[in-house]
Amino acid sequence: xxxxxxxxxxxxxxxxxxxxxxxxxxxxxxxxxxxxxxxxxxxxxxxxxxxxxxxxxxxxxxxxxxxxxxxxxxxxxxxxx
Amino acid sequence: xxxxxxxxxxxxxxxxxxxxxxxxxxxxxxxxxxxxxxxxxxxxxxxxxxxxxxxxxxxxxxxxxxxxxxxxxxxxxxxxxxxxxxxxxxxxxxxxxxxxxxxxxxxxxxxxxxxxxxxxxxxxxxxxxxxxxxxxxxxxxxxxxxxxxxxxxxxxxxxxxxxxxxxxxxxxxxxxxxxxxxxxxxxxxxxxxxxxxxxxxxxxxxxxxxxxxxxxxxxxxxxxxxxxxxxxxxxxxxxxxxxxxxxxxxxxxxxxxxxxxxxxxxxxxxxxxxxxxxxxxxxxxxxxxxxxxxxxxxxxxxxxxxxxxxxxxxxxxxxxxxxxxxxxxxxxxxxxxxxxxxxxxxxxxxxxxxxxxxxxxxxxxxxxxxxxxxxxxxxxxxxxxxxxxxxxxxxxxxxxxxxxxxxxxxxxxxxxxxxxxxxxxxxxxxxxxxxxxxxxxxxxxxxxxxxxxxxxxxxxxxxxxxxxxxxxxxxxxxxxxxxxxxxxxxxxxxxxxxxxxxxxxxxxxxxxxxxxxxxxxxxxxxxxxxxxxxxxxxxxxxxxxxxxxxxxxxxxxxxxxxxxxxxxxxxxxxxxxxxxxxxxxxxxxxxxxxxxxxxxxxxxxxx
Numbered sequence: 001x002x003x004x005x006x007x008x009x010x011x012x013x014x015x016x017x018x019x020x021x022x023x024x025x026x027x028x029x030x031x032x033x034x035x036x037x038x039x040x041x042x043x044x045x046x047x048x049x050x051x052x053x054x055x056x057x058x059x060x061x062x063x064x065x066x067x068x069x070x071x072x073x074x075x076x077x078x079x080x081x
Numbered sequence: 082x083x084x085x086x087x088x089x090x091x092x093x094x095x096x097x098x099x100x101x102x103x104x105x106x107x108x109x110x111x112x113x114x115x116x117x118x119x120x121x122x123x124x125x126x127x128x129x130x131x132x133x134x135x136x137x138x139x140x141x142x143x144x145x146x147x148x149x150x151x152x153x154x155x156x157x158x159x160x161x162x163x164x165x166x167x168x169x170x171x172x173x174x175x176x177x178x179x180x181x182x183x184x185x186x187x188x189x190x191x192x193x194x195x196x197x198x199x200x201x202x203x204x205x206x207x208x209x210x211x212x213x214x215x216x217x218x219x220x221x222x223x224x225x226x227x228x229x230x231x232x233x234x235x236x237x238x239x240x241x242x243x244x245x246x247x248x249x250x251x252x253x254x255x256x257x258x259x260x261x262x263x264x265x266x267x268x269x270x271x272x273x274x275x276x277x278x279x280x281x282x283x284x285x286x287x288x289x290x291x292x293x294x295x296x297x298x299x300x301x302x303x304x305x306x307x308x309x310x311x312x313x314x315x316x317x318x319x320x321x322x323x324x325x326x327x328x329x330x331x332x333x334x335x336x337x338x339x340x341x342x343x344x345x346x347x348x349x350x351x352x353x354x355x356x357x358x359x360x361x362x363x364x365x366x367x368x369x370x371x372x373x374x375x376x377x378x379x380x381x382x383x384x385x386x387x388x389x390x391x392x393x394x395x396x397x398x399x400x401x402x403x404x405x406x407x408x409x410x411x412x413x414x415x416x417x418x419x420x421x422x423x424x425x426x427x428x429x430x431x432x433x434x435x436x437x438x439x440x441x442x443x444x445x446x447x448x449x450x451x452x453x454x455x456x457x458x459x460x461x462x463x464x465x466x467x468x469x470x471x472x473x474x475x476x477x478x479x480x481x482x483x484x485x486x487x488x489x490x491x492x493x494x495x496x497x498x499x500x501x502x503x504x505x506x507x508x509x510x511x512x513x514x515x516x517x518x519x520x521x522x523x524x525x526x527x528x529x530x531x532x533x534x535x536x537x538x539x540x541x542x543x544x545x546x547x548x549x550x551x552x553x554x555x556x557x558x559x560x561x562x563x564x565x566x567x568x569x570x571x572x573x574x575x576x577x578x579x580x581x582x583x584x585x586x587x588x589x590x591x592x593x594x595x596x597x598x599x600x601x602x603x604x605x606x607x608x609x610x611x612x613x614x615x616x617x618x619x620x621x622x623x624x625x626x627x628x629x630x631x632x633x634x635x636x637x638x639x640x641x642x643x644x645x646x647x648x649x650x651x652x653x654x655x656x657x658x659x660x661x662x663x664x665x666x667x668x669x670x671x672x673x674x675x676x677x678x679x680x681x682x683x684x685x686x687x688x
Contacts, residue, residue, distance in 0.1 A: 059294055
């Protein structure tokens with residue numbers, strides 16, 4: 001799965017979790033850019049991503065993410081493994 | 082729209098929603114609450130305290146509570162400050178005077194003993210944790226006046242040694258058991274409520290429930306995917322605490338309390354009893370109903386059958402466990418079930434929102450859900466062996482107290498197995514029938530259908546105008562007989578293929594100007610949906626194409642087909658002087674609007 005495909009699959013997840021169909025993902029997007037993105041919805045986001053991509057994240061992996069681009073890189077590396 | 086908002090929210094909440102969907106719905110409810118009282122949902126306020134991140138529960142609880150008729154506002158204590166919030170009279174929890182407060186504390190409140198073999202030390206650990214919870218509960222109860230909901234602790238997903246843990250006084254497993262015993266005992270005799278989180282976790286599976294990574298990540302107490310289930314259990318208790326638990330289980334009969342159709346199969350033909358897997362499944366359902374009755378749940382019957390026929394197994398089948406005397410209201414007729422349910426509720430002097438309908442037929446379930454959304458209609462799997470479990474898992478009869486009066490409730494009805502008159506005009510079913518997307522297939526008798534045609538001809542008793550029986554060879558002969566018009570009819574609807582549901586045989590008389598309807602039978606399952614009219618339209622179409630001017634219908638009473646004595650009258654035939662013959666002029670016949678789509682009609686003709 002390449003980055004573009006990951007962005008594509010990730011977009012509806014963001015729409016569901018943050019209840020906003022207008023969200024457009026970008027590499028630099030972070031919690032500051034999305035109204036509903038707080039620590040709680042972040043947890044829901046992580047769980048939803050795990051389900052959609054059939055992955056499990058370790059605590060250490062997700063705790064340091066700063067933006068969507070890094071999240072996509074993480075998904076990319078875990079999918080390849 | 083404003084008046085219906087509460088009802089619309091409740092209906093939306095009655096679907097299976099995941100945590101994201103529940104959160105979205107909760108936000109909509111909170112926005113609406115500012116301008117709308119959300120009636121008929123009853124307002125309630127719930128305080129939420131716990132160790133760990135309980136904030137994920139809040140929205141789930143609000144949205145799920147709407148499923149149970151509640152407009153629930155959740156007030157949370159700040160993270161990890163449960164004890165302080167309970168003690169402080171100025172905390173949000175206490176100040177807002179909630180109706181109930183949920184103490185969502187988990188096994189992490191239990192300290193483990195240094196020596197698991199030391200019973201005394203283990204007892205100290207249990208007591209300390211128990212006293213802590215008790216203190217929080219009493220503080221919040223004193224300060225806010227709320228009812229406290231205590232939850233049982235969940236067993237750990239692993240043992241230290243294995244089976245031996247159950248024999249160690251200080252193993253984690255044993256500590257949880259002892260804590261829970263103490264908790265249950267302390268609640269008895271008070272107005273406080275028990276939430277059996279331990280049981281919920283076991284239903285989900287302990288390995289799944291305990292998501293340790295998530296705890297370390299964000300103090301999430303248990304796996305997120307179980308939150309909707311947990312919220313539903315809490316909502317059931319809240320609803321029960323304000324008298325909204327369901328009180329009456331309405332039972333369908335055919336293929337719900339026994340296998341088969343009593344009207345067609347007879348006493349000897351229905352399947353019920355030991356020694357047969359299907360028969361045992363239905364015994365299980367009956368046993369479950371009787372156990373619920375012993376706990377005060379009223380039993381009623383709503384079945385599409387002749388009344389006498391429906392009562393037959395109760396009176397005479399040796400394996401029936403449920404007796405007529407167990408049934409408070411017994412409705413067996415051919416009217417729609419929603420109307421019958423309203424009559425049952427009225428007879429029992431309870432609301433329709435106190436009813437649960439157990440019915441194997443998805444068409445019936447859909448009709449009731451559409452017409453009476455307040456009735457609980459569990460979706461059943463195909464296998465009757467799973468009916469009991471599915472019904473009980475829904476927890477419709479959850480309660481927060483059980484008095485002697487409650488237990489005797491089912492006996493209160495002095496007129497046993499009462500049949501009540503249906504009140505009001507018959508429901509308009511047309512939009513519901515259209516939504517069924519019915520498709521009908523007509524074909525003359527052929528070799529492929531021969532077996533099933535012969536089966537129906539010899540098996541049908543109720544919807545059978547003449548009860549003429551033919552052997553398979555005779556049916557084969559009809560296939561080739563040029564003086565006979567035959568129909569095998571299949572029906573499909575949005576719930577699936579019903580298979581062959583009607584058989585017609587018409588004999589051409591004299592010069593072909595008249596056809597006598599020798600045989601017309603139909604499956605009772607598709608009654609009242611416009612199928613009779615569709616079949617007649619096809620007969621007439623073929624008759625006209627063959628220069629037949631008249632159809633002659635016969636009704637031969639058999640003792641079991643009273644159901645169809647007015648069949649031809651309802652279809653517009655004219656009754657003849659002899660009383661059992663009916664005539665229809667084919668050229669003046671108007672088919673009318675029928676909610677059934679003809680996918681395949683007979684091509685070419687018989688005569």
